Amino acid sequence: MGFWSRLVPAKKGFRRPNGQLPSNRELIRERDGRRCWLCGDRMHFNAPANSDLSPTEEHLVSRSRGGKDVMANTVLCHRKCNVLLGNRRKSEKEKMRRQMQAARREAWRGR
């Protein structure tokens, strides 16, 4: 037990029992709370691949626009939402997100 390991407790679940670091995908799931970045609905991690609800990673700054494959540029969203976001600019994606989540709150209120 070194000095630093006592001061900075390892984040829960940060390391697997076998000592391996989890993948970026797992870290993103933990960070984003298992909800879709765009529509805010639950992610379905067991959804069949290539279905509307299968989980995908979206690069906010698209790879084609020079975005990096790093966690800060990556969010979790449904495949259908990933398709909606397409190759738009990050600012447009954020605008879509605000609109979708405002509509979502509105729908809840109307129940």
Ligand SMILES: [Zn+2]
């Ligand atoms: Zn979604």
